[in-house]
Amino acid sequence: MKGLTENPIFQMACQQFDAAADHLQIPQGERERTKWPKRLITVTVPVQMDTGETKVFYGYRVQHHLTLGPTKGGLRFHPAVDIGEVAALAMWMSWKCALVGLPYGGAKGGITCDPNKLSVGETERLTRRYTMEMIPFIGSHVDVMAPDMGTNEQTMAWMMDTYSAQVGRAEPSIVTGKPVSIGGSLGRRESTGRGVSFLADRAADILKLPNDSRVIIQGFGNVGSVAAYSLAKYGNKIIGVGDRSGAIYNAGGLNIVTLHAHFQTHGTLEGYSEGDFITNDDLLIQECEILVPAALERVITEKNAGKLKCRILAEGANGPTTPAADAILRQRDDVYIIPDILCNAGGVIVSYFEWVQDLQNFFWSEVEVFDKLYRILTHSFDQVLKEAKVRKVDHRTAALSLGIQKVVEAKKIRGLFP
Numbered sequence: 001m002k003g004l005t006e007n008p009i010f011q012m013a014c015q016q017f018d019a020a021a022d023h024l025q026i027p028q029g030e031r032e033r034t035k036w037p038k039r040l041i042t043v044t045v046p047v048q049m050d051t052g053e054t055k056v057f058y059g060y061r062v063q064h065h066l067t068l069g070p071t072k073g074g075l076r077f078h079p080a081v082d083i084g085e086v087a088a089l090a091m092w093m094s095w096k097c098a099l100v101g102l103p104y105g106g107a108k109g110g111i112t113c114d115p116n117k118l119s120v121g122e123t124e125r126l127t128r129r130y131t132m133e134m135i136p137f138i139g140s141h142v143d144v145m146a147p148d149m150g151t152n153e154q155t156m157a158w159m160m161d162t163y164s165a166q167v168g169r170a171e172p173s174i175v176t177g178k179p180v181s182i183g184g185s186l187g188r189r190e191s192t193g194r195g196v197s198f199l200a201d202r203a204a205d206i207l208k209l210p211n212d213s214r215v216i217i218q219g220f221g222n223v224g225s226v227a228a229y230s231l232a233k234y235g236n237k238i239i240g241v242g243d244r245s246g247a248i249y250n251a252g253g254l255n256i257v258t259l260h261a262h263f264q265t266h267g268t269l270e271g272y273s274e275g276d277f278i279t280n281d282d283l284l285i286q287e288c289e290i291l292v293p294a295a296l297e298r299v300i301t302e303k304n305a306g307k308l309k310c311r312i313l314a315e316g317a318n319g320p321t322t323p324a325a326d327a328i329l330r331q332r333d334d335v336y337i338i339p340d341i342l343c344n345a346g347g348v349i350v351s352y353f354e355w356v357q358d359l360q361n362f363f364w365s366e367v368e369v370f371d372k373l374y375r376i377l378t379h380s381f382d383q384v385l386k387e388a389k390v391r392k393v394d395h396r397t398a399a400l401s402l403g404i405q406k407v408v409e410a411k412k413i414r415g416l417f418p
């Protein structure tokens with residue numbers, strides 16, 4: 001597939017898949033069938049800007065496999081979005097859903113845009129028009145979107161409204177990550193960040209790290225900020241936080257409440273006075289017990305993997321560690337990796353809960369949501385650790401293998417039609 005195969009993020013997802021497929025000794029035919037995305041959709045999205053002129057944006061949706069149920073995954077608004085990145089993220093969603101036992105194939109969508117440069121009205125028109133363009137390809141039992149980088153509950157509310165207006169009835173189950181007032185689930189907004197901190201805390205227990213471990217978080221969006229609050233609540237000390245502009249570092253510990261208030265008021269961490277302002281590159285190599293990359297892909301590379309000074313790498317982002325960095329970390333053997341498809345799975349797990357609640361019109365309490373979430377995460381984490389131990393592989397290969405194997409088996413038992 002030309003265009004895709006030249007994209008470095010897609011190449012990275014393929015490299016990871018190939019390593020796991022080698023390990024599982026999947027025959028060539030089944031390998032090809034499992035690896036390549038089923039549907040790649042590209043649309044043009046014309047939007048009337050506030051100036052009155054019309055601008056055309058590019059929108060994408062990749063549905064990776066349809067073997068186990070509808071496809072599921074977020075919608076990203078970011079300037080770097082392209083079909084290759086979206087296809088890689090869709091692939092990771094497939095292994096993530098399979099690993100934690102959700103009846104979904106993976107999907108991901110995106111629009112190439114800078115959400116920080118769009119007004120609220122422009123964002124709404126862009127979202128609604130993208131949803132319109134996607135109507136032939138989505139549905140509660142076909143493909144269900146959710147928030148990702150640059151999108152949020154409001155985006156999902158506009159999508160749900162646009163779709164519902166088209167079909168002539170309220171259809172909450174068309175998206176997840178909606179506001180609770182229109183069929184969203186309690187706990188969905190916090191679920192990814194809380195899942196990350198829950199697993200990091202379990203890993204810290206296994207490694208017998210101190211209760212007041214030092215934490216560094218790169219990315220202060222929905223995932224990073226909730227993980228910061230949650231890890232601080234477990235008793236850890238947050239010593240560094242980064243965003244697009246740079247990072248705030250304070251070896252004595254940061255006050256997350258005032259830092260978050262500053263971030264929300266100014267839209268950046270820059271200017272916060274109770275810490276040193278450093279670069280994101282420097283942030284990642286400061287000494288700490290728990291490092292959480294919670295932003296874009298490919299931030300841990302062959303350039304900094306040898307310099308990391310953390311004990312746990314809890315991957316809140318999708319694809320933060322390149323295969324070259326993985327090779328270095330495997331050699332070092334002193335960094336305990338909680339791989340992305342496990343570490344950040346809390347988001348899609350609670351999305352699944354939201355979808356189930358919407359389909360049944362029967363809503364759960366927050367306690368029920370988190371109780372069920374932590375059970376699934378605990379079980380999946382234990383399975384990954386067991387697989388890694390029995391097969392003598394690293395955590396990433398173990399997690400990917402478990403996910404990929406489930407998809408391969410499902411395809412095999414369903415057979416090939418015609």
Ligand code: GLU
Pocket residue numbers: 072073074075144145146147148149176177318344345347348349351
């Ligand atoms: N965008 C999130 C992820 O990458 C959540 C997807 C979802 O909830 O469907 O896992």
